[in-house]
Amino acid sequence: TGSNNEKIIMSSCGDVSYPETLIHEFVWNNSENYPNHIALECGINGKKYTFAQAKDATSYIGRSLRNMGLKTGDVVALVAPNFPDTILSCLGISSGGFIVTTINPMYTAEEMMIQLLRANAKAIITSTSIASTVFAAKRACLSHKTPFIVIDDKIGSMPDGSIPFSDLITRGKSLPPVNLNRTCDDIVALPFSSGTTGLPKGVMLRHRNLVSNIMMVQTSIDVFQFPTSTFQDVIPAVLPFFHIYGMNALMFPRLSFGAKIITIPKFVPETFIDILDKNKVTALFCVPPIILFLTASPLVKKHHFHHVHLILCGAAPLAEMDVNRFYEKYNIDSQICEFRQGYGLTETSPVNFIGTGRKYSSIGQNIASCQVRLVDVMTKKDISTSGQTGELWIKGPHVMKGYLNDEDATKNTLTQDGWLKTGDIAYFDEDFDFYITDRLKELIKVKGFQVPPAELEALLRMHPDVEEAAVIGIPHERYGEVPKAFIVVKENKKPTEDDIKDFIKGKVSEYKQLRGGITFVDNIPKNSSGKILRAKMK
Ligand code: AYL
Numbered sequence: 001t002g003s004n005n006e007k008i009i010m011s012s013c014g015d016v017s018y019p020e021t022l023i024h025e026f027v028w029n030n031s032e033n034y035p036n037h038i039a040l041e042c043g044i045n046g047k048k049y050t051f052a053q054a055k056d057a058t059s060y061i062g063r064s065l066r067n068m069g070l071k072t073g074d075v076v077a078l079v080a081p082n083f084p085d086t087i088l089s090c091l092g093i094s095s096g097g098f099i100v101t102t103i104n105p106m107y108t109a110e111e112m113m114i115q116l117l118r119a120n121a122k123a124i125i126t127s128t129s130i131a132s133t134v135f136a137a138k139r140a141c142l143s144h145k146t147p148f149i150v151i152d153d154k155i156g157s158m159p160d161g162s163i164p165f166s167d168l169i170t171r172g173k174s175l176p177p178v179n180l181n182r183t184c185d186d187i188v189a190l191p192f193s194s195g196t197t198g199l200p201k202g203v204m205l206r207h208r209n210l211v212s213n214i215m216m217v218q219t220s221i222d223v224f225q226f227p228t229s230t231f232q233d234v235i236p237a238v239l240p241f242f243h244i245y246g247m248n249a250l251m252f253p254r255l256s257f258g259a260k261i262i263t264i265p266k267f268v269p270e271t272f273i274d275i276l277d278k279n280k281v282t283a284l285f286c287v288p289p290i291i292l293f294l295t296a297s298p299l300v301k302k303h304h305f306h307h308v309h310l311i312l313c314g315a316a317p318l319a320e321m322d323v324n325r326f327y328e329k330y331n332i333d334s335q336i337c338e339f340r341q342g343y344g345l346t347e348t349s350p351v352n353f354i355g356t357g358r359k360y361s362s363i364g365q366n367i368a369s370c371q372v373r374l375v376d377v378m379t380k381k382d383i384s385t386s387g388q389t390g391e392l393w394i395k396g397p398h399v400m401k402g403y404l405n406d407e408d409a410t411k412n413t414l415t416q417d418g419w420l421k422t423g424d425i426a427y428f429d430e431d432f433d434f435y436i437t438d439r440l441k442e443l444i445k446v447k448g449f450q451v452p453p454a455e456l457e458a459l460l461r462m463h464p465d466v467e468e469a470a471v472i473g474i475p476h477e478r479y480g481e482v483p484k485a486f487i488v489v490k491e492n493k494k495p496t497e498d499d500i501k502d503f504i505k506g507k508v509s510e511y512k513q514l515r516g517g518i519t520f521v522d523n524i525p526k527n528s529s530g531k532i533l534r535a536k537m538k
Contacts, residue, residue, distance in 0.1 A: 006373060007382035008395075009432070013223045013368035018215035018397070020184050022207045024062075024094040026214070027256045028055040034231055034258055040084035043236060043264045043275045045154060049084055051258070060172025061092025067175055068147045068163075070122055072097040072182065075190060077121035078242070079103040079112060079134050081265035085151040085165055086241050087251055089125045092168070094188050094207075097180050101190040101202065102242035104449075105130050106509045112137035119190055119202050119404070123147040125165065129155040129265075153265065184208035190404060191244050193346035194452035195413055196423040196441035202404030203244075203346050212369070212397035213349040214253040220367040224356045227310040227338045231258025233282045234307075236275050238264040238290070243449070244350040245315055249342065250285045259283075269299055276304040283310040287448035288318040289478055295326045302330040305337050314342035315448035316480045317436060323360035340364070343436065347413070347420055349398040353434055362433040363426075371395040373419065374426060377440065386430050391440055392422045442534060444473035444481050446511045451483055453534070456504070456512065460485060463503050465493035470524045470532045474516040484516025486524060486537060 019026065028051070031039070035052035042048075049057065065076065076093045078100050080086045093100040101119040103112055105127075116124070116137060123146060126134040131150050138148060150158045151165040158164065182188075184207045192200040221228065235254055239246040254261060259282075262275055267290075275281070281304075286294075291313055294300050323339050326332075343363035344350030352372075355364035366372045374383040374390035383390045399420045402410035414420055423441025428434045444451040453471035460469035468488040473481035489495060497518045504514060525533040 005382055007384040009366065009372040009374070009428075011220070011366045011368050011370050012432070013220040016212060016216045016219045016368040016397075018212045020208075021211060022094060022180070022182060022184065023188055023210045023252060024058055024091040026211045027091060027252050028058065029256060030231075030258055031055050037231070037258065038260045039255060040087055041260060041262050042084050043262045043271065047084055049088070054084075054088060057088050057169045058091040058095050059177065060175070061088060061168045062094070062096030062172070062178050063175040064168040064172040065093065065096040065098060065123065066178050067171070068123065070096065070098060070147075072180075073099060073186070074122040075099045075101050075119045076123045076125060077101050077103055077116055077119065078125045079105050079107075079130065080125065080127040080151055081105045081129070081153070082237050082241050082246070082263040083127065083151060083153060083265060084263055085127075086263070087255070087261070089151070089165070090241065090247065090251070093125075096178055097182050099187050099190050101192070102247065104240070104242050104509065106511070108507060108509055109133050109137040109140070110507055111509060113141045115192055115200070117141050118192075121146070123149065125149045125151070127151040127153040128157055129153050131156055131159055131162070135159040182207070184211065187401065189247070191242070191247070191346050194443055194450055194454070195347065195403065195409055196421065196443075197412075198409065198454045199452060199458075200450070200455070201406050201409055204401040204404055205349055206401055209349040209398050209400060210248050210252065213248060213351055214256060216367045216369050216396070216398060217249075217253065217351050217354065218257075220354060224354060224364065226340065226354065227283075229254065229257050229259065229283070229310075233257070233259035234262065234279050235259050235283050235285065236262045236264055236272070236279070236281055237285070238267050238272060239285055239287065244346045245285070245287075245344065245448070248349055249314070249344065249351055269293070269297055273297075273299045273304070280307040282307050283312070284308055286311060286313045287315045288313060288322070288480055289447045291318060291322055291326060292478055295322070295329055302332065305330060305332055308337045311337065311339045312342055313339070314344060316445045318361070320359075320361040334358070343434075345422055347400045348394055348396075349400070351398075352394050356431075356433060359433055362429070362435050365432055365434065369396045370398070374428070377425070386428055389425050389427045389437055392424050392426045392434075393419045394422060395419050444471070444483050446476075446482055447479050449511050451512050453483065456483055456485065456508070456514070459504060459507055460487065460500065463495070463500060465489050465495040466500070468524050470534070470537055472534050472537050474538075476515065479515070482515035483512065485514050485518045486521050487518055488521060488524060
């Protein structure tokens with residue numbers, strides 16, 4: 001319990017201690033113990049880096065970016081699928097004293113532009129297969145002098161004036177080390193999230209946020225008897241590094257404990273299976289659609305899980321039944337190949353809860369140093385009884401500094417004394433294991449990816465026949481949720497569903513398309529201040 005009426009649920013794992021180091025230093029901290037082990041390997045072309053090579057490359061990249069005229073605290077946009085060089089870029093940006101804003105490589109040029117502008121990017125790192133789209137975005141919104149660095153992923157080519165990524169490493173060798181002048185309280189990552197409402201916003205994460213969250217998880221795994229991670233772990237990385245799950249739940253922590261990461265740029269079933277065939281994979285980091293794939297695909301066989309000791313799943317709800325089906329199909333011992341959920345948010349760097357054992361539908365318990373409150377949505381009073389639902393509030397060293405250039409959104413999300421309102425509804429059972437039951441916020445989650453309804457609504461309103469639009473998520477068998485639109489048309493206009501879908505098509509990425517269809521209605525229910533009543537629409 002805390003002051004006033006606060007009923008704080010502390011972690012049974014106690015408090016974490018973490019080093020006051022910058023994230024790139026933290027990641028390579030143990031690397032001297034195994035300098036010649038492979039740290040990174042491309043699952044497609046086999047390109048490899050040892051820990052020693054990866055650590056050195058990180059520092060050379062930082063020096064080269066400095067040498068291009070970038071200054072401490074400048075934002076570098078990273079728009080690339082998962083490659084070893086994507087990870088090196090992330091850490092290199094940190095080692096140069098800059099901030100990385102990761103952009104979804106599947107984005108359209110329009111979507112990229114919005115983030116480049118909001119983040120005030122001063123340089124771009126991308127890869128050849130998407131370089132033409134990224135270049136179009138850059139040309140439309142940034143100065144032509146903005147450094148445009150391109151990883152050669154063997155598909156596509158480099159636009160004129162590009163700097164080959166490999167030059168950063170070779171040239172950086174002969175440059176002097178960077179005098180960093182950065183502390184743990186400086187911002188290092190700027191992923192985008194729509195939070196509880198509105199358009200995507202830059203989430204300001206400090207070095208301290210990232211480092212503490214890694215140690216919070218690490219401190220808790222013993223208490224929760226989590227399958228242990230070792231420096232011999234082999235982990236395929238199919239979750240995108242641009243998302244906080246891929247970044248600070250997979251890539252950074254696993255590398256820091258010495259795992260080998262096999263990068264996968266795009267989920268293709270055959271490629272994924274090929275990687276499982278060729279490697280003794282020890283842990284799988286998943287989102288619910290991947291669990292469904294592992295169960296349903298005829299390509300997947302029991303032997304693929306022979307060395308797997310952990311299957312982690314997060315980013316969207318998963319039903320217990322889906323986990324049971326997986327175990328039943330392959331007749332796998334759930335004590336040896338353990339399934340656990342994780343629950344996180346971009347705003348919390350990301351992890352808050354991890355599963356404690358056999359309750360597969362539970363997100364488990366709050367990890368070390370993660371304080372929790374459950375606040376009744378109607379009465380605003382703290383809940384301390386099992387079975388009662390409320391909004392989850394989170395506090396700890398892993399909570400973001402705020403949203404970039406958006407004081408209103410920050411104030412609505414973070415209380416004055418540091419509580420982050422997640423917008424998720426949950427309850428706990430008699431063992432203090434938590435369950436997410438609903439979402440209070442507007443967010444739609446398609447395959448674990450964020451789709452902010454406000455973004456689609458704004459686009460729909462740009463259609464000449466559309467008077468009003470509201471978008472909600474509806475359940476989808478494989479994707480979890482998909483967006484569905486309700487539209488009020490202007491007088492005497494009769495657009496078809498396909499007219500509207502075509503209008504949206506080229507403007508937003510594939511996973512944001514209106515798979516849930518469109519329903520034409522006479523009016524959209526709103527409250528007195530004009531806010532769309534989404535719960536009512538559902
Ligand atoms: P964002 N069950 C239900 N919903 C979830 C879960 C879960 N296990 N995990 C995340 N969500 C939803 O910012 C929830 O609505 O970060 C939450 O507010 O893209 C929202 O997703 C946050 O979406 C890890 C590491 C999960 C990472 C993550 C995902 C972070 C997603 C567990 O161990």
